Amino acid sequence: MVGLGYVGQTLAVAFAMAGSSVVGLDTDSHVLREIEASRTTFYERGFEEDLRRVREQNRFGVQHAREPLPKASNYVITVGTPLKNGRVDLDALEASFVSVVSQMPEDSLVVVRSTVSVGASRAAMSKAVSRIGKRFKLAVAPERTVEGIALEELSDLPQIIGAVDEASAAAATGLFATLGVEVVRVSSLEAAEFAKLASNTARDLTFAISNELAYLADELNVDVYEAINACNAGYPRANIAPPGPVGGPCLTKDAIILATSTRAMERPSFALAGRATNTYLTQHVLSRIADQISAPPKVIGIIGLAFKGAPGTSDTRGSLATDLACQAKAYWPETEVIGWDPVASMSEEMRTHVRATTLDTLVTQSKIVILQTRSDYSASPEMLRALERLPRDATIVDLWNQVPLEFRDRPDLTVLTLGRTSSAMNQEQKRALVA
Structure with missing residues (x-):
């Protein structure tokens, strides 16, 4: 081997x-x-x-x-x-x-x-x-x-x-x-090489459709989860996946490898457009955060550093966490980004943008917390107890629709869920209730 x-x-x-x-x-x-x-x-x-x-x-x-x-x-x-x-x-x-x-x-x-x-x-x-x-x-x-x-x-x-x-x-x-x-x-050798790239490109495009729907839902102020559930309910021609980060050492590169094996770089390419749609998630998330705050955040915390959480892995290659941290510094140069994961340790690349910390320190120091991975741990009692310790007027950015309703209804918290703007109180209403 x-x-x-x-x-x-x-x-x-x-x-x-x-x-x-x-x-x-x-x-x-x-x-x-x-x-x-x-x-x-x-x-x-x-x-x-x-x-x-x-x-x-x-x-x-x-x-x-x-x-x-x-x-x-x-x-x-x-x-x-x-x-x-x-x-x-x-x-x-x-x-x-x-x-x-x-x-x-x-x-x-x-x-x-x-x-x-x-x-x-x-x-x-x-x-x-x-x-x-x-x-x-x-x-x-x-x-x-x-x-x-x-x-x-x-x-x-x-x-x-x-x-x-x-x-x-x-x-x-x-x-x-x-x-x-x-x-x-x-x-042939080429058919096997193509099959691998085709498999991951198709999967990447599946998630790109879901993320595009989430971006549109945020712009139109509708709930993408409500729409997806309605589309999929008893309808054999719809199997739309939930939106969220698309990362890892395969999905972030295989569509590009397939495209560069051909002349796709010289013509419109659905595969490359899908990759760009999934990559755009970072910009979309940071833009939504920027719309909610009046001053640059001192600290942003990222919970979940691996590229995925279910099934669990320690692999941080191609994780959205690195891209989020890097681009957050471009938005707000003085902002510190801290991160925690239950099993993953930071790669050398990630360490240049994110400071590792404990879960307790992250939730007590961060006014903005991004839930980056979807896993059983994200909804565990330990995680919920940790989120209870968030500072007053904090913002939770929930990229996988995992935050329980009791957090969404709290007047001292803002919960931003990808594709679910309409499901929460707007910021002015919450501030009035807190006051």
């Missing part, structure tokens, strides 16, 4: 639990030390117990990527492919590909699990063949699990397989069949 981030670790443990012997490679010494100690580097409920079990069974070992490549029959590449200057950065993938092919036994299987632009796997193969001249099998098996329940989905979700030839397809099918799941074979 080449790459031991979230995708690599969970897939390695899944294969090990299915009976395979797995060796994981990574360049991050901290990650290797943690795995060697049977500790995971991310939060997923129950995962550390499974990691410890396969380590005790000697089914999952690790080593630094600069060490000689272990001899195996299958090599799965799961290195990160972030966006760089608006395009997917394939440097780590291409370097890993060359390293694997140059050292592996002849006729081994290489599986690309990383998210890539359409055609990238074949291009990497061509470079490796021309440079090294070794015969090998090649397949693309894109990752599609949801963070927080990856192991559960790896034993349940169908695996898409696209390969360069029949021998490669058969080898990759046999490998992933050990997980006990259905294998969906497509005709």
